[in-house]
Amino acid sequence: MELTAPQKENIQKIEHSNLFTPGFFSSKVSEVVGWARKNSIFQFPMVTACCGMEYMSVACSHYDIDRFGAGFPRFSPRQSDVLFVVGTISHKMAPVMKRIYEQMTEPKWVVAFGVCTCTGGFYDNYATVQGIDTIIPVDVYIPGCPPRPETVIDGLIKLQEKIEHSGFESRPGK
Numbered sequence: 001m002e003l004t005a006p007q008k009e010n011i012q013k014i015e016h017s018n019l020f021t022p023g024f025f026s027s028k029v030s031e032v033v034g035w036a037r038k039n040s041i042f043q044f045p046m047v048t049a050c051c052g053m054e055y056m057s058v059a060c061s062h063y064d065i066d067r068f069g070a071g072f073p074r075f076s077p078r079q080s081d082v083l084f085v086v087g088t089i090s091h092k093m094a095p096v097m098k099r100i101y102e103q104m105t106e107p108k109w110v111v112a113f114g115v116c117t118c119t120g121g122f123y124d125n126y127a128t129v130q131g132i133d134t135i136i137p138v139d140v141y142i143p144g145c146p147p148r149p150e151t152v153i154d155g156l157i158k159l160q161e162k163i164e165h166s167g168f169e170s171r172p173g174k
């Protein structure tokens, strides 16, 4: 049976639609996985100093970080996908932090919470790590001494954006 002109046109449209472009299905799966991951953040809080007070206040019901799927901390690195480093890291603590990071499985992300973790802050001395990114990769920096809850929530939103678009890639060098 001969196809009519509109039928031929429809077939051409389907053939040229996005459905048949290479990578269509893998990019859709990646979007769904990104969406699911960004809303189920299992954080490992490594709390070492005074920033911990602000971390606890943000984790309480008033700021409701459950909205970001991040309200349920895990205290095993093997069950966590985001390492929250909260407070000053001394050179003595640095190997512990690195070990915790290495025990987490991919995909994983790191948040530097407070200026001490970002840069060493005003502890410019022989005992303090001058920024945890000299030891492990950091995805989001939350500045402040301590950071205000609004800044922490802003950092969480930035982390979610990063998680959503990270697809199936591993970190460089993995």
Ligand code: SF4
Pocket: 049, 050, 051, 052, 086, 087, 088, 114, 115, 116, 117, 121, 144, 145, 146, 147
């Ligand atoms: S950034 Fe300020 S509040 Fe946070 S650990 Fe350092 S000194 Fe304490």
